[in-house]
Amino acid sequence: MARLVTPSKRYWNSYRRALAGFHAEKRFLRQDTPRLLKDPAGYLRALRDEARGVHLPPGWVPATTYWLVEEGTFIGRVTIRHRLNAYLRDEGGHIGYAVRASKRRKGYGTQLLRRALAKAAAMGLKRVLVTCDDTNVGSRKIIEANGGVLENRKRAASGVLKRRYWIRIHAKTRK
Numbered sequence: 001m002a003r004l005v006t007p008s009k010r011y012w013n014s015y016r017r018a019l020a021g022f023h024a025e026k027r028f029l030r031q032d033t034p035r036l037l038k039d040p041a042g043y044l045r046a047l048r049d050e051a052r053g054v055h056l057p058p059g060w061v062p063a064t065t066y067w068l069v070e071e072g073t074f075i076g077r078v079t080i081r082h083r084l085n086a087y088l089r090d091e092g093g094h095i096g097y098a099v100r101a102s103k104r105r106k107g108y109g110t111q112l113l114r115r116a117l118a119k120a121a122a123m124g125l126k127r128v129l130v131t132c133d134d135t136n137v138g139s140r141k142i143i144e145a146n147g148g149v150l151e152n153r154k155r156a157a158s159g160v161l162k163r164r165y166w167i168r169i170h171a172k173t174r175k
């Protein structure tokens with residue numbers, strides 16, 4: 001069964017291979033610098049720092065990243081921002097996620113958001129904003145399957161047309 005874990009060395013090689021695929025799709029995390037990619041311990045430390053709100057660039061909010069793994073394999077990642085800033089309210093939302101290309105359309109994305117909502121509940125969040133590009137059918141289905149209520153479709157400051165959903169997190173939300 002897949003589960004969410006704190007990023008660790010154990011899954012690094014599997015993660016690194018998936019990351020090459022994310023980069024080919026022009027999907028980067030702030031930690032994906034040439035220096036940190038050669039230094040797994042430093043990379044993992046940078047993720048932990050981000051969760052603790054340490055060494056954040058000006059204006060950035062603390063955010064916790066989890067990896068969805070199954071039998072030693074990295075499947076996907078999810079990042080939960082602890083609060084919104086102007087950019088996140090407009091476009092990015094509280095929760096961002098990605099599933100490695102070879103594992104898509106098997107239900108992992110839906111599961112990833114469901115498990116992330118349980119983590120968000122444990123962090124004390126009551127309601128989260130989750131957004132996707134208007135054209136991202138997979139993400140839209142994931143959000144709606146997890147109780148997303150559409151607030152609006154809106155052209156974000158970046159020019160991208162976004163769907164902005166709110167998900168109310170119930171106390172009974174399970175992992």
Ligand SMILES: CC(C)(COP(=O)(O)OP(=O)(O)OC[C@H]1O[C@@H](n2cnc3c(N)ncnc32)[C@H](O)[C@@H]1OP(=O)(O)O)[C@@H](O)C(=O)NCCC(=O)NCCS
Pocket residue numbers: 096097098099100103104105106107108109110111131132133136137138139141142145
């Ligand atoms: C979007 C993404 C997370 C979907 O992950 P996934 O593991 O394929 O999602 P699921 O298997 O849970 O699919 C959920 C639903 O969307 C559908 N779906 C998934 N990808 C789809 C696609 N490219 N086109 C149409 N439908 C799609 C699935 O068939 C499923 O439909 P169903 O509920 O009617 O059966 C994945 O494609 C991804 O990581 N993309 C790049 C990153 C990204 O876009 N992240 C989201 C940012 S908001």
